[in-house]
Amino acid sequence: MSIDAKKPAAVKPNRRAAPPGSEGTIMRKAGDWARRGPLLPALVFMIIVTQLPFVVTIIVSFMNWNAYYPDERGFAGIDNFRRVLTDVNTRHAIWVTILLTAGVVLISLVLGLLIALLLDRKFRGRGAVRTMMITPFLVVPVAAALLWKHALYNPTYGLFNGVLKWIFGDNAPQPDWISNQPLWSIIFALVWQWTPFMMLILLAGLQSRPLDVIEAAGIDGANQWEIFRYMTLPHLRQYLELSALLGSIYVVQNFDAVFTITSGGLGTANLPYTIYQTFYTAHDYGRASAAGVIVVIGTIAIATFALRSVSTLFREETGK
Amino acid sequence: MSGQVTIVTGKKNRGGGFVLSGVAWIVGILFVLPVLWMLLTSFHSEENAAKNPPDVTAPLTLDGYRSFFDSGPWPSIANSLTASILSTALVILLAFPAAYALSIRPVKKWTDVLFFFLSTKMLPVVAGLLPIYLFAQSVGFLDNIWLLIILYTSMNLPIAVWMLRSFLSEVPVEILEAASVDGASLTRTLRSVVAPVVTPGIASAALICFIFSWNELLFARVLTGTVAQTAPVFLTGFVTSQGLFLAKVCAASIVVSLPVLIAGFAAQDKLVQGLSLGAVK
Structure with a gap:
């Protein structure tokens, strides 16, 4: 196992370059197109399906367009943006999105690391424990959200309150989990699903450690903590970054859990849910698009930062 | 420890x-x-x-x-199977040649192209939803399973390109040179020289694309109705607890999750490769 962050094919720069020479630029150009050929279908497909709609979103974001009032369609200037940015609900949704993403990614990253460390040892039934651990990730997200909402959190017949009754008898407290802590209810359900994801990547990282070096450090008198702090953790850094980046990409867009567990109520509407509602329920196309544009700008700002860290990894590997 | x-x-x-x-x-x-x-x-x-x-x-x-089965879930399960299998096939068909052009015979600026693919994963899905909805509405494409197939393909293509690229860059140069000396065409080289070496990579990519398509809710919820409804959309009928039957909800959740559970358990190592975009082998 190795993290191939990204040992590129161009390690030997000219290994398959067109033969240099006097054949002239026409030949080289033909060669360039022959190289591009296999790439084009995928590239064109992606541009049409993912970039074109976004251009339309930008155009609609400057329009006054509500499907309920078709006669009033027209140019709106920056009106939609002003309304979105001054709207209390949108601001709250931005905050919820940040809390939800940071909460889920950080908690599941720490838990995932601890569990990966537990599983990085030989013991009876290690394979079985690993299989049990990944099960939550293999439950369809909507089904997982339904499971938490109805079978676990429900105040009258959910398992959590059932266990409380088992332990404390008939006078046990029977809290309404979702109403009391709506955002944490969603975060816990998502942590349960995403911890296995983090654990799998980090476990693969742990198992790719050079064991001889670690044994040598042990013989030289380094204790377990020192080995973890100065050898394991630096080695795991790129795996931690990779799993945090990928986890964030998915959790920031979460719709399923918010939709299922609280239906965006109780102050848990994140940005994807808010935009979905503005467009699907309120039919305010202009405003939904403006919100979409703002989300994309925010994402680009964060993603540029994230991509830079990934691409640093990339360069480091190329440099070797 | x-x-x-x-x-x-x-x-x-x-x-x-x-x-x-x-x-x-x-x-x-x-x-x-x-x-x-x-x-x-x-x-x-x-x-x-x-x-x-x-x-x-x-x-x-x-x-x-x-x-649960009396409530008529089969059409939506069939739709989910169609959308997941066909979009996965389409993804591999598009991603394999693209990965080839990004590793074995790389185009200029291949890193930029690679990061373009990844960056589309960071664009919030919800930001492109409205234009897709309006377009589908105007051409009568709403509630059509092919719309979902196309969208799921775009959703998973970047993942597959990244994964397959990382596998392809491990194909030994000598094999390719030998094929080129023998005068093999591009399609022939891809099919009979490169494909066998990267079959495990293709399997991982296919597994992960299948799972993500099977799980998808937002597109399916907005763009399908009674005809093309998928299994996750069927499950959203259980969101409100009004007249709820817990055993039925649990049975429904188990049945809908079963394909993913089976595929995931059967190919645990492929799962890791897929989730890490091929970075972990």
Whole structure:
């Protein structure tokens, strides 16, 4: 196992370059197109399906367009943006999105690391424990959200309150989990699903450690903590970054859990849910698009930062 | 890990290891417990499923499953299968040549192209949803499974390109040079020289694309109606607890998750490769 962050094919720069020479630029150009050929279908497909709609979103974001009032369609200037940015609900949704993403990614990253460390040892039934651990990730997200909402959190017949009754008898407290802590209810359900994801990547990282070096450090008198702090953790850094980046990409867009567990109520509407509602329920196309544009700008700002860290990894590997 | 016990003898150390193994087992059981609970509840009668405190030893019955299948889930399950399988096939068909052009015979600026693909994963899906909806509405494409197939392909293509590229860059140069000397065409080279070497990579990519398509909710919820509805959309019928039947909900969740559970258990290592975009092998 190795993290191939990204040992590129161009390690030997000219290994398959067109033969240099006097054949002239026409030949080289033909060669360039022959190289591009296999790439084009995928590239064109992606541009049409993912970039074109976004251009339309930008155009609609400057329009006054509500499907309920078709006669009033027209140019709106920056009106939609002003309304979105001054709207209390949108601001709250931005905050919820940040809390939800940071909460889920950080908690599941720490838990995932601890569990990966537990599983990085030989013991009876290690394979079985690993299989049990990944099960939550293999439950369809909507089904997982339904499971938490109805079978676990429900105040009258959910398992959590059932266990409380088992332990404390008939006078046990029977809290309404979702109403009391709506955002944490969603975060816990998502942590349960995403911890296995983090654990799998980090476990693969742990198992790719050079064991001889670690044994040598042990013989030289380094204790377990020192080995973890100065050898394991630096080695795991790129795996931690990779799993945090990928986890964030998915959790920031979460719709399923918010939709299922609280239906965006109780102050848990994140940005994807808010935009979905503005467009699907309120039919305010202009405003939904403006919100979409703002989300994309925010994402680009964060993603540029994230991509830079990934691409640093990339360069480091190329440099070797 | 076994922090405090390392100084003492091997015997004590084994004791610490025993404790840690126990902890690992407990953690594993805690994580799988909700799923086991769902499984058990799905086999209880509605009356027993709603008991508090729960009745673990209640007699088992298939009523929950019967009542789920009576509610007509088959069309949506069939739609999910169609959308997932066809979009996965399309993804591999597009991603394989693209990955070839990004690794074995790289185009200029291939890193930029690679990061373009990844960056589309960071664009919030919801930002492109409205134009897609309006477009589909105007050409009468709403509630059509092919719309989902195309969108799922775009959703998973970047993942597959990244994964396959990382596998392809491990194909030995010599094999390719030999093929080129023998005068093999591009398609022939891809099919008979490169494909066998990267089959495990293709399998991982296909597995992960299938899972993500099967799980998708937002597009399916907005763009389909009664005809092209997928299994996750069918499940959203259970969101409100009004007239809720817990055993039926659990049975439904188990049935819909079953394909992913089976595929994931059968190919645990492929799962890791897929989730890490091929970075972990």
